[in-house]
Amino acid sequence: MPISLDEVRHVARLARLDLDEAEMLALQGELNALIGHFTDIQNVNVTGVEPTSHAVNMNNVWAEDEADDPFARDSALRNAPMSRAGLFVVPTIIED
């Protein structure tokens, strides 16, 4: 298996996914199937093909530097699970 269970655990941690052993085993299989597909892609002859980073054939889509009206604060905070004094409130991350 190209992808080990440890790698699945690592990626899950980075993505903040709380998976049990059975889920990890299932994902390991799915990820390996995906990686297998990339192996197929790697077999395609790309001689003379320019590398690209984007799927659309567009460059330089820019906006002029003009300020617009922002959101009303109430709208911005409306979906927040917790807010106070105009701030989004989250659990304390760093303990002093």
Added chain:
Amino acid sequence: MPEYVASVGMEVHAELMTRSKMFCRCPVAFGGEPNTRVCPVCLGMPGTLPVPNRRAIEMVLRTALALDCTIAMRSVFHRKNYFYPDLPKGYQVSQYGETNPLGYAGKLEIPASGGGYKRVGIRRVHLEEDTGKLMHLPAGGSGVDFNRAGVPLMEIVTDFPPDITTPDEAKEYLAQLRQILVYLEVCDGKMEEGSMRCEPNISIRPEGSETYGTKTELKNLNSFRSVQLGVQFEVRRQTAVLDHGQRVVQETRGWDENREASFPMRVKEAENDYRYFPDPDLVPMVFDEAYLESLRATLPELPLAKSRRYQEVMGLSAYDAGLLVADRDWAAYFESAVELGGDAKTVCNWMNGDYARYLNESGNTVGSGNVQPKQLVELTKLIEDGTISGKIAKDVFAEMFRTGHDPRTIVQSKGATQISDAGAIGEIVARVVGANPDVVAKYKSGQTSVAGFLIGRVMAESKGRANPQLVRDLVAKALDE
């Protein structure tokens, strides 16, 4: 104990002075009520589409050109993925890779401690977005303000291995870089407001060793002074660690301004697996030579080039030239005064002397000052042609600074014109000499230095208006009779 050599890498973040944010059109400002400059894009809401700010891209390109960088003719934005509450999208848009950043492989020259200049290599100049601000809430939890999230941020990183080897060089590098950013009008350079932030990394190694030591990174440096002190502290601390046979730990350390000491910081998360990938929502930027040339044409003469010109063409000292170019408006003032016919050295002395002092005392800047370049030049001409003495001129200048009036008007209204009439001065000289027979006797007995006392008396009696040269001549003549 071995001698150690320090290596200092500098990572500087500069908020760009755009009107709107990097990928949305929320206004950019400092301070204000939290979460009042936010929208679905900079809050990272699903289904939104970011559009890059053209002016921010131009600002970074102009900076990269000013720092002699190679420009990436094709450049893309990447997503840097990590979780932290000040990052609404779960990723920061940034630029990854060695030759993908808008500018790379540049340099900045700094005045060297032993005279001359030192080259500091620049590894990359790239464009990214700022994060929001987290604050601890007294009642528990953390509050997040996203006003700053998405503000265009330029990152400038020096080469590895580092060229900077002393705390002074670190400070000088930062000062030069700040001047350039301010000259280019891309960043206001306010370290105390955080619009320019500096995170140096410091390591030491025994003299002669090829291997670089373990480095520590410093955060929370809010002034040039703290950068200098912080680097100095780290070099000493690491030296002590090695001298005690211990090892330097790779870590991020915070700077405590009050204690003037660094302390280990609890880092967000020691997770360097950012899984960078090209942002599919942001299409590549592609430039051509003609466009870069048009940007190059907008670059002003940079501070160091100005300073060299002032020294080489106008004959000013490195110190004087450095003071003049430290502020773009100040340099512009100097140049317009010289253009109006002022003597470079004379104008420079007035500016760096009385003018700078009055501006400092009053808390004004040259832009808001009362004295126009034309008026300063006129004042120097009044001294040059003997209308007023240099001493009187200082009073006239004080009045000009206070009222904004022309020097000629002030001189006329005060009756402060210089007396160059030999007859009138001769009368005062005769009176002073007559009133001080003991001094005259001393002079006759060989104590020629007492002439200065008589000259002083004559100047005082004329209320400073007598032509000093004429006074000296006439006193000497009277004494030698």
